[in-house]
Amino acid sequence: MKKNPETCAGRRSFLKAGAGFLGATVFGGIPFRSFAADAALKPADRCFVFVYFSGGWDQLLAFDPRDPAEFTAERVSETRILPGYSFTDARFPTVPIRPDVAGKGRSNIDFGPAVGELANHYDLMTVVRGINMTTLAHEEGMRYFITGKRPIGAAARGSSTATEVVGQMMPTVPIPSIAMNVESYNEGYPGNANALRVNNRGDLLLTLGKTKVPLDSEIEKQLVDFNGRPITCEAAAYGAGGVGTSYATSRGQMQQVLSSGLDTAFDFGHSSNGELRTTYGLNSSNYDQPAGRAALVATALKKGISQCVSINMVGGLDTHFGTQTSHALNQRAGFDALNLLVKDLRSSPHPSGGNFMDHTTILVYSEFARTPLINASSGRDHHLTNSCLLMGAGLKHNRVFGYSGNVAMTPAVVNLRTGEADPNGGNILPEHIIATVLASAKLDYSITRVQPLEALLA
Template sequence: MSQKGQFSRRTLLGALGAASGALLLDGLLGLRHARADNVDPDTAPLLVMCEFSGGWDTLYSLDPRNHHDFGEPAGGIYTGFDMVTDGPTKKVIEDETGGTGLVKPVGSSVAYGPTMSKLANTHYKDLCVVRGMSMGTLTHEVGRRYFLTGKFPRGLAASGSSLETWWAAASGLLDHHEIPNLVAGGAETYNEGLSPLASGLSVPSYNEMLQVLRPLNASLSLDGKVEQAAAKFHHDDYCLHQQLDARGKQISTHLSAWRSAQTLANGGLWKHFDFKPNPPATSQLAKLYETFGVNPTNPGATLAGQPKGQAALAAQALVNGISQVVLLRLVNVTDAHFDDDWPSNHPARQRAGFDAVSDLITYLKNTLDGNGKPYWDRTTLLCFSEFARTPRINQQGGRDHHLASSCLVAGKGIRGNMAIGATRDTNYDVRPINLDTGAPDDEMGTIVKPSDVHATILTAAGLPYDHISNQDPKLIKAMLKNA
């Protein structure tokens, strides 16, 4: 089931009535599940997935080359760093890297591209780069859905459930979060064969989150007698309930969704996403503004429609216990086939996305959960795109689609300050790797696929990966702290 549309919870509940609205919320939003009484929600593994939509140029970021060695346009690989017109990225190349374009902080084992300077300099100890990952497609829709689910699509149609949906379902903690699976920015989310209660709630941004969560307008609320009757119906235990429940827990599911709908309709969750000006200096919101570099007198200028706004939405959902998993379409890096996109817009948008990721990690590191530990300690971060760009410039002055790609993983159970795999220096193609060491191994190695990355980070978080067993996933042991 894909959820990409927009809707208003207030409209649904007001027009349909709270009872039928709760049932619809149960089916579409996936809010609750049977309670896992033996699980502490303050130890729940958290997941943030950040999509860089459009197919990213990994020479700018996760898989760069030294411009002094790969600066010839006619070569097999051409960095193009000398063509970059985005001011901040150009400054990094010329002033901070001596023209190489390689960002390698003191102590880092990995060199990053110029769009990742803030993230690399701040958090390199946490980052694990997977290079030379085979996407098996040059089609945006196929590559995106392949990475989201870990299964190669059926034609253009996604196969299986998206990673964040599986994560929410497999954790057994749906009853502990009001919106277990939050999806933002237009990202696609899929549920195939899992409980609908794990499905994602899709919102474009924090503004729409406010619309979904704000209390109902009094003019749309139910008559008091109707509310009393509905509450009695959902409170009392009827024989019919037991009979229907025996056929598949439909009543239990509905009653659980009813409670969730009441919480959403009447609770104060919306306040966490009300990014208003000039919050109190000691408030959580002021701390978030400081971390994300937001001008408190005009927060919308930094957050509205920007990667930092999406990352701030994720931060609030996670640290306030509202969501366990968040999938963000963080930024559209542009499908850079032409010279008006590639040297200007593409690096600028990549940089904006990675800067937002850096701020999100910082915020999670500096915010403590109910056990007094940083939220980051139990968070897994995954940044991805549908494929990479070609290493050579096309006749339009841009880059086309390339089968090899990279992804960025960090957080719970993941070994940081390392790069897994590589692409070839001749043509930027995939190289097989030794799964135990992460080093390229052209003779005996394994070609890494999205399913291998999924299986590895699920293992790192202590979760199963049964749903992709038919993909024959391999654990990339080099990525795991405890392998």
């Protein structure tokens, strides 16, 4: 009999997402039934959001801009930098942005044209420039930033930063870590530090029980039998590498997840989510677009479902040809969604005092950047020198650390204590960023084998 492709895809998603719970019978060290019985979940006192822009972003349009009056086409043979702002359209400014919002003081950070209204939160930001990615391969750069360890070839090493956070802090929330369309790794922590990995919001609803997908394999039925039927010899053989045993030890946990009604929080069309739809401008056509992804992050944190959310906010950035406008539009969509998230967290009181941004650290990154010169196809290629954005709790704000060179935007050589130019200094690497994120919550950062950027710590 021919299988229904949608049913098969849903079943695979369900099994893969469910595997995020393997190896543990409690979340955060507390039996899940405690949460299921308590309608008012308590948000984590410290939250983390890891926002990935997929494909390699153009930093001239974002966090490392240049003044086109200085870096002109006439000087391009000298500077090897062409901002290209005039190649965008009327939706974007043609010069870098330096906001000045009443009550916040003037921004010390220049932003590129694609950042939009997110730039108005400069009083919560630190921008790190001149990061040397040491790779131009997508998978390697992405995994390097996720773990803070240089991959071996394309193979990731170590745990994801979210796993490190959850493994050390053991938060008392139902699903400590969610990873949406982002890779996640666990090296050495128990199963309750695993992320619930899903490709999209539909997978999350599926895993949490919103949709029931028929299973057409008897072995699969046994592996995800939440009613307590023993794993059979056939199933055990199927799971010779430990899959069967892992499902056997976790199915009670998953049964409790499914019965808790957490899926309603992520069903944006539900009658209880009217305020969320208004805040994020949601309708059925954009639930799974960047604004919907930002709403998912806010829901997971504010409702006390998760401590860490890692999310692929926007893609379409691996463009080697075409216009600046298309790349700027893709980045702007991600930054606009992030702006909605930050506005929401800033305006939402946290039960421990202050607002949610007072309790949340955000890292925004991409695997590398784009070349400062426009190629023969009117696009930009892969470039080693990257930058990133840090926001929120545990960090100093309204500052820039490091720089890229004014010739070809080369990686910085800086004093790693101050961020200032120092010929005897070193490169800023992704592990310095990850060490800083961990240190911002006073967590052990020794896995990075470097010191955090102390000048950025509050």
